[in-house]
Amino acid sequence: MVSNKNIFKVLVLISAFFLLLHKTEAQESFDSLKLKLPKHYFKTVIVLDAYRKPNQSISDTLDFLSKKLKSYGVNQFIFSLTTPLATFEHPVYDSTSAQKNTHLLLTANYMLLQPTFNGIPTHNLVKAGIGVRLIVNSGKKGIWFIDAAPFVTGDVSYSSSKPYYRMASTIVYSHNKSARFNWRIGITKSFMWGNRNYLPFIGLRFGRLDRTNLSIQFPRSISLNIPVNPKFTISFYTKPQGGMFNFSNHDSLYYIGSASSFHFTRYEINTGFRADVRVNDWFNFYVALGLSTKNNVTFYSEKANKEKRNTPYHTYFYNQNMKPTGFFNAGLVFKFGKTKSYYNNKNLYDAIDLNNTIDGGDNNTSNGNTQIPIESKNLKKQDLNLKSVQDLVDYNDF
Amino acid sequence: MKNALKILILTGLFCKPLSFIAQTDKDKVEALRITFIEKKLELGKNEADKFWPVYNEYNDKVKAIRKNLRQSFKRASDNISEKEAEDLQQLDLKSKQAEVDLHKLYSEKIKTIIGVKKLVKLRNAEDDFKREIINSIKEKSD
Numbered sequence: 030m031v032s033n034k035n036i037f038k039v040l041v042l043i044s045a046f047f048l049l050l051h052k053t054e055a056q057e058s059f060d061s062l063k064l065k066l067p068k069h070y071f072k073t074v075i076v077l078d079a080y081r082k083p084n085q086s087i088s089d090t091l092d093f094l095s096k097k098l099k100s101y102g103v104n105q106f107i108f109s110l111t112t113p114l115a116t117f118e119h120p121v122y123d124s125t126s127a128q129k130n131t132h133l134l135l136t137a138n139y140m141l142l143q144p145t146f147n148g149i150p151t152h153n154l155v156k157a158g159i160g161v162r163l164i165v166n167s168g169k170k171g172i173w174f175i176d177a178a179p180f181v182t183g184d185v186s187y188s189s190s191k192p193y194y195r196m197a198s199t200i201v202y203s204h205n206k207s208a209r210f211n212w213r214i215g216i217t218k219s220f221m222w223g224n225r226n227y228l229p230f231i232g233l234r235f236g237r238l239d240r241t242n243l244s245i246q247f248p249r250s251i252s253l254n255i256p257v258n259p260k261f262t263i264s265f266y267t268k269p270q271g272g273m274f275n276f277s278n279h280d281s282l283y284y285i286g287s288a289s290s291f292h293f294t295r296y297e298i299n300t301g302f303r304a305d306v307r308v309n310d311w312f313n314f315y316v317a318l319g320l321s322t323k324n325n326v327t328f329y330s331e332k333a334n335k336e337k338r339n340t341p342y343h344t345y346f347y348n349q350n351m352k353p354t355g356f357f358n359a360g361l362v363f364k365f366g367k368t369k370s371y372y373n374n375k376n377l378y379d380a381i382d383l384n385n386t387i388d389g390g391d392n393n394t395s396n397g398n399t400q401i402p403i404e405s406k407n408l409k410k411q412d413l414n415l416k417s418v419q420d421l422v423d424y425n426d427f
Numbered sequence: 428m429k430n431a432l433k434i435l436i437l438t439g440l441f442c443k444p445l446s447f448i449a450q451t452d453k454d455k456v457e458a459l460r461i462t463f464i465e466k467k468l469e470l471g472k473n474e475a476d477k478f479w480p481v482y483n484e485y486n487d488k489v490k491a492i493r494k495n496l497r498q499s500f501k502r503a504s505d506n507i508s509e510k511e512a513e514d515l516q517q518l519d520l521k522s523k524q525a526e527v528d529l530h531k532l533y534s535e536k537i538k539t540i541i542g543v544k545k546l547v548k549l550r551n552a553e554d555d556f557k558r559e560i561i562n563s564i565k566e567k568s569d
Contacts, residue, residue, distance in 0.1 A: 055528035062518075062525055064491045128480035170476075207472055259455055310454060370483035372461040375476060405459040 067367040069113035070377055071134060071384065076396045078360040080105040080270075082297070082321050084145055085354050094282060094328075094347045099148035101326060101351055103295070107392050109138040111384065113366075114161075119168070129168030132380065136160045136178060136389025142274065144295060144326070149282070154274040154293070156182045160389050166376045172203040174215070174383045178391055187277035189289040195220065195273065197391035201230050203383055208237050208375045213246070213383075221393045222248065223271040223296035223325060224341045238378045239404050246386055249393055259403040262305040266317075270393050271296030276328070283330060283346060291330050292342075298323045299356055305397035311365060313399045317358040324351035362396045372402065460556050467552035468545055477540045485533040489526060496522045 084102030089095040112135050119129040140156040158180025165173040178197045184190035201215030213232030218225065228248045236242030241255045252266035276282075276293035283291045301319015308314065329345035337343075371377040378401050385398045470478055499518055503511065538546050 055525070055532035058521065058525040058528045059488060059492075062492060062495065062521060064488075064495055066487060066491055128477075128484075208475075259458065370487050371480075372458065372483055373465060373475065373479040374483060375479075377480075402454060402458045404462050405455050 067369045069116045069132070069366070070130070070368050070371050071111070071113040071116075071132060071381070072364040072366050072368055072400060073112040074110070074396055074400075075363040075365075076107070076109045076360055076394065078105075078107040078109070078358070078392075078394050080107075080356065080358045082324075082354055082356045084147060085351060087349060088352060089349060092347070092349070095349060097148045097280075097282070098146040100146065101324070101349075102145040102354075103297075104143040104145060106141045107138065107390070107394055108140075109136070109388060109390055109392070109394065111136050111389055128166075128374075130166045132164040132166075134162045134164070134384065136162060136176075138178075138180070138388075138390025138392065140272075140390065140392055142272070144293065149280040151186070152184050152276060153186045154182065154276065155185045156180055156272065156274065156390070156392075158390055162384070162389065164380045164384065166380055168376070170205045170376075172205075172376060172380050172383060174199065174201040174203060174380075174387065176200075176387060176389070178389055180390065182272075182274045184275050184277040184290060187279045189279060190275050190277040191290065193275045193292075195225070199230060199387055201232070201383065201387070203232070203379055205375055205379055210235060211379060217248070217387075219248065219391055220273045220294075221269050221271050221296065221391060223273065223294035223327060225273065226341055238375075238382055238398070238401050244386075249386065250395070254398075256403040259405050260307045262307075262397070262399075262403070264303045264305070265301075266303060267298060267300040268393055269296055269298050271325075272391070282328060285330070288331060291328055291346075292334050294325075294327045294329075296323070296325050297321045297356075299358075301356070301358075303358075305399060307397075307399045307403075311363060313362045313364075313397055315358075315360050315362070315397050317356075319356055320353055321356040322353040324354065325349070326351070360394070360396070362399065364400065368400075456560070463556045463559075464549065464552045467555070468541070468548055470541065470545070474541050474545075478537065481533065481536050481540065485529060485537075488529055492522050492525055492529075 080103070082103040084100040086100045087095045087098055113132060114135050115133040117131040119131070137159045138157065142154040142156065143151050144154070145151055158178055160176065160178035160180075162174070162176040164175075167173070176197075176199045179194065180197070181192045181194050183192035197217075197219050199215060199217040199219075201213050201217075203211060203213040205211050211232070211234040213230060215230035216227060217230045218227050220226075222228075230247070230249075232244070232246040234242055234244045239256070241253075243251075243253050245251045248269065250266055250268035252264050252268075254262060254264045256262045271294065273292060273294045275290050277290050278288050299319055299321050301317050303315055303317035305315045306313055326347070326349050327345045328347040329342050333342055333344040371381075381400050382398060385396050385400070388394050388396075465475075468478075496519065499515060503515055507515075534546060537549070541549075
């Protein structure tokens with residue numbers, strides 16, 4: 030008697046044979062048309078981000094440096110770019126596994142930071158870097174994300190400051206338990222808390238990425254994202270922001286006068302409201318307002334830095350926590366290039382979310398996740414024009 | 428820094444009118460179509476994970492064929508030569524053959540993922556969506 034297992038095997042083999050036969054025929058006739066299809070799933074994205082925190086007086090009246098600095102505020106401008114370099118498809122067409130793919134992306138960023146102290150001239154601190162990231166869609170429920178973002182910082186206002194090299198990096202495994210629930214675990218080396226910390230990366234998301242969701246991504250952000258319609262999303266969020274920079278000792282803030290520069294670190298926790306407007310396929314913009322709390326500024330010497338190059342510093346000559354203040358943030362996002370379709374492909378939505386949540390330059394900015402299409406509930410009459418429905422129209426009759 | 432903010436605002440203002448000229452709602456219609464099909468098919472989580480990438484791949488290829496054909500015919504002027512007309516007709520036949528071949532191939536692929544019953548449902552869902560769109564256009568023109 031032939032067992033059920035054997036019958037099943039024969040059926041699978043017959044199906045595979047026909048599938049292969051069809052595949053060859055179909056591929057040949059498609060290839061003969063010499064059509065160019067998009068290569069990647071990720072668009073090239075350019076973000077211009079401006080951030081401002083007004084000056085507030087330093088309340089500590091005892092410290093010599095506090096008296097000298099008088100007040101503290103921040104102006105910040107960021108240019109960032111992410112572009113796909115290569116996409117590798119590992120097609121699987123059976124009932125056991127979904128499509129697998131690997132993505133290699135290039136990231137580049139430039140930041141101009143002006144910590145504004147009223148008591149001294151403005152310093153222009155620059156941070157620039159080029160990095161790579163690898164995103165592996167396992168085809169099952171997991172996505173691997175590996176990012177390396179080396180950068181150089183320097184105080185460009187004074188030539189006495191020498192550039193300083195650092196590297197931020199992140200490895201995360203993201204697991205899509207379902208479209209409505211995702212968890213992430215990993216490790217990140219980041220400077221956004223004003224220190225070179227190796228921190229665990231723990232993420233939880235409740236709700237679909239294309240609908241209202243609550244995303245907790247320690248240590249990067251907590252956000253409640255509400256798509257009002259396919260073109261407009263609002264979010265309430267809290268996130269840290271900061272970094273470590275070289276700072277020229279031109280103003281003799283460091284008491285050892287012979288030191289040409291020292292290290293300046295800052296962080297703050299921003300809590301606020303953000304609105305993202307998807308104008309069209311290639312452009313969106315955002316504005317955010319809120320309260321900046323836990324404002325901290327620390328200065329420490331090159332000697333203290335050298336002694337503990339890869340571990341958090343504990344020795345500093347100035348450390349000050351400021352009162353909460355308001356902040357304003359706005360950005361323009363330009364997206365270029367055609368991509369392969371990924372509608373309802375939850376793994377790719379997650380890959381795009383990882384790419385957007387973890388920005389390339391360790392600046393903790395977000396481009397708004399606008400590459401993920403928001404579910405459309407109904408059509409307005411003005412949406413219907415020839416271009417919008419052309420692909421649906423069959424015109425085979427002649 | 429204030430200048431940077433000004434440049435940002437000015438760039439935004441410059442882009443805004445341009446963007447509305449360039450805007451099409453193709454993606455919105457496509458997103459609505461996907462939502463419509465998703466609801467009609469009632470796919471399980473595992474089925475959905477496997478189905479959508481294959482279905483998207485199929486759609487990309489069919490759209491590329493149709494777009495190429497559409498543009499080729501559009502480019503053809505009234506005083507087209509005999510040779511050019513022959514080439515166009517060949518392209519038309521080749522494109523339709525390629526579409527049929529792709530349809531066969533992807534029907535098999537999709538069948539192994541969601542089963543033949545849902546494959547039939549998919550076809551019906553696509554037709555229903557087209558009908559809805561046609562009705563909406565009719566309403567618009569009334």
